Amino acid sequence: MPQISFIQAINQAIAEEMERDPLTFLMGEDVVLGAFGATKGLIDKFGAKRVRNTPISEAGFVGAAVGAAMAGTRPICEVEFASFFYCAFDQICNQAAKLRYMSGGQATMPITFRAVFGAMGGAAAQHSETVYAQFLSVPGLKLVIPSGPSDMKGLLKSAIRDNNPVIVFEHGALGWSREDVPAGEHLVPLGKAAVKRPGDNVTVVAIGAMVPKAMSVAEKLEKEKISVEVIDPRTLIPLDEDAILASVEKTNRIVIADEGHLRGGAAADLAAIVADKGFDFLDAPVRRVTSLDVPIPFSPPLEKAAIADEARIEAAIRAVVGR
Amino acid sequence: MPQISFIQAINQAIAEEMERDPLTFLMGEDVVLGAFGATKGLIDKFGAKRVRNTPISEAGFVGAAVGAAMAGTRPICEVEFASFFYCAFDQICNQAAKLRYMSGGQATMPITFRAVFGAMGGAAAQHSETVYAQFLSVPGLKLVIPSGPSDMKGLLKSAIRDNNPVIVFEHGALGWSREDVPAGEHLVPLGKAAVKRPGDNVTVVAIGAMVPKAMSVAEKLEKEKISVEVIDPRTLIPLDEDAILASVEKTNRIVIADEGHLRGGAAADLAAIVADKGFDFLDAPVRRVTSLDVPIPFSPPLEKAAIADEARIEAAIRAVVGR
Amino acid sequence: MDISKDKLLEMYRTMQKIRLFESKARDLAMAAEIPGFVHVSIGEEASATGVCAALRKTDRITSNHRGHGHLIAKGGRLDRMMAEIFGKRTGYCKGKGGSMHIVDYSLGILGANGIVGAGLPIATGSALGAVIAGKDDVTVAFFGDGASNEGTFHESLNLAAVWKLPVVFVCENNGFGEFTPMATVTSVKDIAVRAKAYDIPGHIVDGNDVLEVFRFTSEAVARARAGEGPTLLECKTYRWEGHVVGEQAFLGDGSYREKSEVEEWKRKCPLIRFEKWCAESGKISSAELKKIIADTEKELADAVEFARSSELPAPSEVTDDVYNNT
Amino acid sequence: MDISKDKLLEMYRTMQKIRLFESKARDLAMAAEIPGFVHVSIGEEASATGVCAALRKTDRITSNHRGHGHLIAKGGRLDRMMAEIFGKRTGYCKGKGGSMHIVDYSLGILGANGIVGAGLPIATGSALGAVIAGKDDVTVAFFGDGASNEGTFHESLNLAAVWKLPVVFVCENNGFGEFTPMATVTSVKDIAVRAKAYDIPGHIVDGNDVLEVFRFTSEAVARARAGEGPTLLECKTYRWEGHVVGEQAFLGDGSYREKSEVEEWKRKCPLIRFEKWCAESGKISSAELKKIIADTEKELADAVEFARSSELPAPSEVTDDVYNNT
Numbered sequence A, B: 001m002p003q004i005s006f007i008q009a010i011n012q013a014i015a016e017e018m019e020r021d022p023l024t025f026l027m028g029e030d031v032v033l034g035a036f037g038a039t040k041g042l043i044d045k046f047g048a049k050r051v052r053n054t055p056i057s058e059a060g061f062v063g064a065a066v067g068a069a070m071a072g073t074r075p076i077c078e079v080e081f082a083s084f085f086y087c088a089f090d091q092i093c094n095q096a097a098k099l100r101y102m103s104g105g106q107a108t109m110p111i112t113f114r115a116v117f118g119a120m121g122g123a124a125a126q127h128s129e130t131v132y133a134q135f136l137s138v139p140g141l142k143l144v145i146p147s148g149p150s151d152m153k154g155l156l157k158s159a160i161r162d163n164n165p166v167i168v169f170e171h172g173a174l175g176w177s178r179e180d181v182p183a184g185e186h187l188v189p190l191g192k193a194a195v196k197r198p199g200d201n202v203t204v205v206a207i208g209a210m211v212p213k214a215m216s217v218a219e220k221l222e223k224e225k226i227s228v229e230v231i232d233p234r235t236l237i238p239l240d241e242d243a244i245l246a247s248v249e250k251t252n253r254i255v256i257a258d259e260g261h262l263r264g265g266a267a268a269d270l271a272a273i274v275a276d277k278g279f280d281f282l283d284a285p286v287r288r289v290t291s292l293d294v295p296i297p298f299s300p301p302l303e304k305a306a307i308a309d310e311a312r313i314e315a316a317i318r319a320v321v322g323r
Numbered sequence C, D: 001m002d003i004s005k006d007k008l009l010e011m012y013r014t015m016q017k018i019r020l021f022e023s024k025a026r027d028l029a030m031a032a033e034i035p036g037f038v039h040v041s042i043g044e045e046a047s048a049t050g051v052c053a054a055l056r057k058t059d060r061i062t063s064n065h066r067g068h069g070h071l072i073a074k075g076g077r078l079d080r081m082m083a084e085i086f087g088k089r090t091g092y093c094k095g096k097g098g099s100m101h102i103v104d105y106s107l108g109i110l111g112a113n114g115i116v117g118a119g120l121p122i123a124t125g126s127a128l129g130a131v132i133a134g135k136d137d138v139t140v141a142f143f144g145d146g147a148s149n150e151g152t153f154h155e156s157l158n159l160a161a162v163w164k165l166p167v168v169f170v171c172e173n174n175g176f177g178e179f180t181p182m183a184t185v186t187s188v189k190d191i192a193v194r195a196k197a198y199d200i201p202g203h204i205v206d207g208n209d210v211l212e213v214f215r216f217t218s219e220a221v222a223r224a225r226a227g228e229g230p231t232l233l234e235c236k237t238y239r240w241e242g243h244v245v246g247e248q249a250f251l252g253d254g255s256y257r258e259k260s261e262v263e264e265w266k267r268k269c270p271l272i273r274f275e276k277w278c279a280e281s282g283k284i285s286s287a288e289l290k291k292i293i294a295d296t297e298k299e300l301a302d303a304v305e306f307a308r309s310s311e312l313p314a315p316s317e318v319t320d321d322v323y324n325n326t
């Protein structure tokens, strides 16, 4: 299997899906040149009709993706940085997410939104955000957060084929990570968690770039005979609750690691589910490892202090297992 | 003490604060006539310079409030329905909330945003939302959700005097509720929960319009000797964690009632806190009573089915107390 | 432009349908027989009618909160519309939408919308979809003077202009956004002027003259279909009724316009104007018009009966249709 | 308009400061000595300089991601700016902002901004604040051609126009938004035309001629200060460098403009142009100009030294300044 990067995986997924369906097309700011490399070269394969640089007008072109979907096409709509979603929140939350339901099922909304998110080194508060928590309470959306190249390709392909608005969040720091990724058809279903590593003493649910961090902590603690099960939910909506609860039933302890904030974050959402449906399995508090509740600062030592990291994951695990 | 309505309480609070400080002013769509009555008559008292109808352009005028605050004034900025915040999310989440921090503390942002929220009978999905969950993970904001006229007045006055961006969410269905409200100076601090009713068997944390619903359930269950403590957090940021945890320490059981959604809602946020810091007190799963995870439907029987109500609060209480 | 007699009759029928449907909806809302917010466009029938008369079935429209007229003009059925307003499961949206959100995709009606300005990007995208799919369908975006101050207006017109998309932007300028006079919140007298900011044609249209609306729209649609890009039409008109049915309950004694202004515009009634034109031009007899009224009254009565006698949705239906599971 | 010699010298000094500061910032970013995204405005110095030369200290500006020039022109100190770019606690924002977010409130600099188009409503509101407070301070919004397609452009200009707010909208049109040529995403050739959509004056300005920029701005500021409302100025200019320092790393062989175009604009260098004008008009000697260069080089060297030798913030400072607790 060829080793490719996270960014190449995105490129492959889009190219394959555009090859597969002539009504699938790509739009966004600077997708022609492909500012981060993810969409590079697609213009040569698919031409200017299907690879479109938009004006800088997020509400306008996100809304246009909604309209294009309603007209029977399948837009892939890139919004460079996830923080820019804020400029198009109405079109996503009030329109894309709701119009199917509000029309009694008449509308179908096969749109894939893509954006880079997360702290990636000095990008500061308006370019480092983890915006998905704010879409969690918007029924009608699906939320996908791949943690590596192989899932990236397989999930993105599934997202593009999905007949609902799906937002794919691509962590900026994972861009150059590489792994084996199947060439051609490779689909990862939305709603199926991955057990990245089995373990008995504690479950760590990790999201996005927290997955590799959790894995390295798990390896380290293995030496001390603390056996950590790492679960990557991969998609937050739909959520593979069963996988998480089954793991907690086995380990009786859980740590949730997410780069979002503590208050109102995705970790809180998962913690609440476990505290309800998994309460009887629990032998310890539901611990969250998140970024601090501050805007993400620019200066490297501050950014490092703000963002959830291995040390904090390790500390949380030790706290819940009591070692 | 005079009995006044929720809406009159808003009017009084704004009038008193504008009286108090000539740099406090009001802007928003149709604030001159006061579409819901809340701002009626203020134009006569304070004139056209300080009571301003804006064009329908939420990002523009919310952003203008941010700029006006940075220029040393104290805007009260109304966005009729909370769902319309989506049109101004960038200006609230990336600007108002962050600019103080990003400027190393140089900016001060004394803005009060106000909006009507919640299901109020057939307003449908784009006018019935409970948007505050999406602001929970935006450090820099304060979130206020009054549950009755007296708190409305006291909290709104505190919000206006606060030197941070505060969003006050006014439940549409509470508009005509009445109670005794002190005339003149009456301040309720942000960050202090109200124990609406003491009890021993179970804690119900209820938000906004869920407070009166929880109270009526508590009264009913009293007859069966189920003693319910009802806590109204009043503000979600800052949050009076201590009040909630102290109550759980006493009752060992908690139900959280919120009109928002289950996934990613404010109830999940509170549940996560309790599942962590209050875990050792708990004798039962942390149960949430929320609206269903669907866009709020128009038709009355569907709306009723979607929204959290007394029956579901009661069922949740019975489940956690086992009676 | 020569307009066929059938077309003329169809236009009159459409205007009558709108007038009668909305008068009924208003009365039912006042009587609290239908819930939620109801916005009627009585007095503005000519713009919806003239615009949609220039469209074919596969063309699409987006509408706004004041959408009944647009939907009826694009072919919406009175019975299913009325049932939707009543919140019945036989309604267009199975009761999930209500007055502000009626949709019929099979007729190219992409929906009324509760968010001011939200329909413009959607219409632009619908036009983009036609281009991607290689079809020559045109999309019309209906919106108000108030909406022309939203950022989505600007972003949509710019996008449509640079991509030369087949879309027609129809601003129904009725002089008010809710209770705020347009002039106090809008930097131009004529919205049509704003076309200059996108280097596209912009026309001021007498929005109470269905024939003029039809002619301007036909031209704009032809332009769009030929790949020459968008047009901005500003139909000057007026709403006779309040912004929302029942507004007096919360406005109390607050008023935002002179009675005389309303009266003046009532004299410019688009239906009477058309009737006069029929009489003067001799194209259509008053008997023919009367028959249309009678037919429409019957159709409306049946629609109300249909709505009243239809079932409310079952509570269990609340979770249907959030996701498309195919 | 007669411009005093002091003013002329000040303008040249400002342009040199910008040129030298940004050249240094670019080099430091390329050498990975400073983190994050750095956008420089080399080649565009005249617009920032000419505009701010027409302002007084209590006037305010909002800026964008390409903000160093605006900040320097409004009086920002090179040392504290450099320290901020280095992420040091002596920086303007104590290291919390970085290159894209420098702010100095005491100088009326309401901040650079990472969100395209976000500064326009803030500037509009700052002008509103002046009106509410009864002060005659003017606010300038700097933004790019790309930003002029954002909805906030439209909403801000409309609001400023209807309320006749003391704000000047300065579009620096450098022909590109990131790697996208303006013409491919913008429906008009001249952004200034868009002023018509708000019934306000709009002027095309030679953005590489600091004196012309100064004159147009002075007029617009006077108008604003007199309560006559906003003006839109479009400064035509060009950026010599990439959109962001280091863009080649991700663009690879992708290129978005001709080398010859860059060369052509380099010949229009605003500093050389001003130097020539000084020589031709005889107003300022080349010795005077050289002294300014030398002074500025010294100031910059000191600034870099200050930044390098300053401390990084302590991790514990991360939670400071989220809320104002007074």
Ligand SMILES: Cc1ncc(C[n+]2csc(CCOP(=O)(O)OP(=O)(O)O)c2C)c(N)n1
Pocket: B029, B056, B058, B080, B084, B087, C065, C066, C114, C115, C116, C117, C143, C144, C145, C146, C147, C148, C174, C176, C177, C178, C243
């Ligand atoms: C984004 C948004 N802001 C505000 C509103 C509240 N609102 C509903 S209709 C309306 C007035 C719209 O005016 P206009 O576009 O002229 O249409 P008209 O009602 O006159 O037909 C307003 C402000 C809304 N629904 N959506």
Ligand SMILES: Cc1ncc(C[n+]2csc(CCOP(=O)(O)OP(=O)(O)O)c2C)c(N)n1
Pocket: A029, A056, A058, A080, A084, A087, D065, D066, D114, D115, D116, D117, D143, D144, D145, D146, D147, D148, D174, D176, D177, D178, D243
């Ligand atoms: C809302 C938003 N969308 C997109 C971006 C990404 N972005 C940063 S700068 C830029 C180009 C801006 O172009 P222009 O306004 O012309 O300014 P210039 O860079 O040419 O000075 C873009 C698209 C952003 N920062 N914010």
Ligand SMILES: [Mg+2]
Pocket: C144, C145, C146, C172, C173, C174, C175, C176, C177, C178
């Ligand atoms: Mg109107």
Ligand SMILES: [Mg+2]
Pocket: D144, D145, D146, D172, D173, D174, D175, D176, D177, D178
């Ligand atoms: Mg540019």
